[in-house]
Amino acid sequence: MKFDTIIIGGGMAGLSAALRLAEAGQKTLLMASGQSALHFSSGSVDLLGCDGDPRAALPAFMTANPDHPYSKVGLTSIEASLADLQRHCAEQGLSLVGQARNHARLTPLGTLKRTWLSPDTCACVTDAPIPDSLLLVTLEGFRDFHPSLAAANLAIDPRFAHCRILTGEIRLPQLAECSHHPHEFRSADIARLCDKHAAENHHVVVDLAQALNHLVLQQGEPRCRHIVLPACLSLGLVGPRLAELEQRTGCTIKEVATMPPSLIGMRMQEALKRRFITVGGTFLSSERVLGARCEGDRVIGVHSQNGDDQLFEADNFVLASGSFFSRGLESRLGGIREPIFNADVLSLEERDAWAGRRLFDQHPFMGFGVKTDNQLRVMRDGQPLLNLYGAGSVLAHYDPITEGSGSGVAVATGWHAAGQILAGH
Ligand SMILES: Cc1cc2nc3c(=O)[nH]c(=O)nc-3n(C[C@H](O)[C@H](O)[C@H](O)COP(=O)(O)OP(=O)(O)OC[C@H]3O[C@@H](n4cnc5c(N)ncnc54)[C@H](O)[C@@H]3O)c2cc1C
Known part of the structure; x- marks a missing residue:
């Protein structure tokens, strides 16, 4: 089987x-062994965790960090990649919004985290005024969002000093179907039930709206017009369901990403996958690549767990296998390694130096990863493999946590690697 x-x-x-390669007309195959970090992520795209406009901060950041993946991509491509991401998501009905500077998304713990783009259904603090009252609601039996904990943390933020933060719980009769685990609902369980009832024309949104209206009155704050719910009302795009709820309650309804599984991130994964298939790409899931056949400084093909007699051949390859979390990098007693190509990796010899002393310290291992040249070509034995490009969290020299740059680097490097291939480098 031969691909571009x-x-x-x-x-x-x-x-x-x-997406970039398939849209440009390339015969493109994507092989993925399993879930990605998106199944656990907020679905927001962090670019650089600074106050103000990260695009203005990036030139100085790149000068200070010449080996950083952003420095190999450049500001113009970073911006173009994010615009392309927004366009692809919009094509699938998922609107990603931002403003001229970082906004703050609400976390399930009630803290506010700076980010660059968020799905428009997410509870965020933007330049818009903070309301005088806000109701944080969960569903009875849902284990992964606790409004009183979130409210206590949110109340500490000076921006919410004037805001009355109310909390409550609603009961959704449809959840009684799963009464064998009445306190064990995960977001996906509830979403699945809501989707099933909506498909059968049962009035799940009507029941939800009634329960919310009742709760607002019960809280003694009838003027409260802003409600936050955990993201658990649909596995698919939730916009129309939230819009109907808003219409029935007269309130704005936003979602907060929950503890994993994170439906907001999963929706983005599905939207991008659908878009890739729409533009002509081939997506193979449950396809773990185990090794590669190389000739000199070129990769000829890769083989997967389904057998090394089947070689998937192509002119070019992109290694976007993620970090330790997705097993794109492996940590062993003797060091770290990249398992498919045995690429050169940045690491530290002294294992005690890998991690900081405290949990919230900076951890050097976060910056470990695959080395590339300035064109993002993966290095092996000190030389670039000429048709293998690296992208995303498998790369060295970036720390998504400390920098607040996680998905920004992934999107920008993926897009730029595709650009290098299209330019015939
Ligand atoms: C739990 C978690 C939450 C995060 N939340 C956020 C967030 O909210 N916002 C943000 O901006 N950043 C977040 N990040 C940072 C994150 O690293 C990036 O956002 C980005 O999603 C990483 O994308 P990636 O494609 O590089 O890697 P991944 O998302 O890890 O994807 C790697 C892919 O490679 C596949 N794979 C691995 N090995 C093989 C193989 N041998 N063969 C075939 N396929 C293989 C995996 O199955 C997976 O599909 C989070 C990271 C983690 C770990």
Whole structure:
């Protein structure tokens, strides 16, 4: 089987590369072994965790960090990649919004985290005024969002000093179907039930609206017009369901990403995958790449767990297999390694130096990863493999947590790697 380009990894980085290549007319294959970090992420795209406009901060950041993946991509491509991501998501009905500077998204713990783009259904603090009252609601039996904890943390933020933060719980009769685990609902369980009832024309939104209206009155704050719910009302795009709820309650209804599984991130993964298939790409899931056949400084093909007698061949390859979390990198006693190509990796010899002393310290291992040249070509034995490009969190020299740059780097490097391939480098 011969392709123009094969991408290894189905997360943000792999999909960004795949979409650009397939849209340009390349015969593109994406091979993914399993879930990506998107299944656990907020679905918001962090670019650089600074106050103000990260695009204005990036030039100085790149000068200070010449090996950073952003420095290999450049500001113009970073911006173009994010615009392309918004366009692809919009094509699938998922609107990603931002403003001229970072906004703050609400976390399930009630803290506010700076980010660049968020789905328009997410509870965020933007330049718009903070309301005088806000109701944080959960569903009875849902284990992964606790409004009183979130409210206590949110109340500490000076921006919410004037805001009355109310909390409550509603009961959804449809959840009684799952009464064998009445306190164990995960977001996906509830979403599945809501989708099932909506498909059978049962009035799940009507029941939800009634329960919310009742709760607002019960809280003694009838003028409260802003409600936040955990993201658990649909596995698919939730916009129309929230819009109907808003219409029936007269309130704005936003979602907060929950503890994993995160439906907001999963919806983005599905939207980008659908878009990739729409523009002509081939997506193979449950396809773990185990190794590669190389000739000199070129990769000829890769083989998967389904047998090394089947070689997937291509002119170019993108390695977007993620970090330790997705097993794109492996940590062993003797060091770290990249398992498919045995690429050169940045690491530290002294294992005690890998991690900081405290949980919230900076951890050097976060910056470990695959080395590339300035064109993002993966290095092996000190030389670039000429048709293998690296993208996303498999790369060295970036720390998504400390920098607040996670998906920004994934999108920008995936998109840029595709650009290098299209330019014939
Ligand atoms: C739990 C978690 C939450 C995060 N939340 C956020 C967030 O809210 N916002 C943000 O901006 N950033 C977040 N990040 C940072 C994150 O690293 C990036 O956002 C980005 O999603 C990483 O994308 P990626 O494509 O590089 O890697 P991944 O998403 O990890 O994808 C790697 C892909 O490669 C596949 N793969 C691995 N090995 C093989 C193989 N041998 N063969 C075939 N396929 C393989 C995996 O199955 C997966 O599909 C989070 C990271 C983690 C770990």
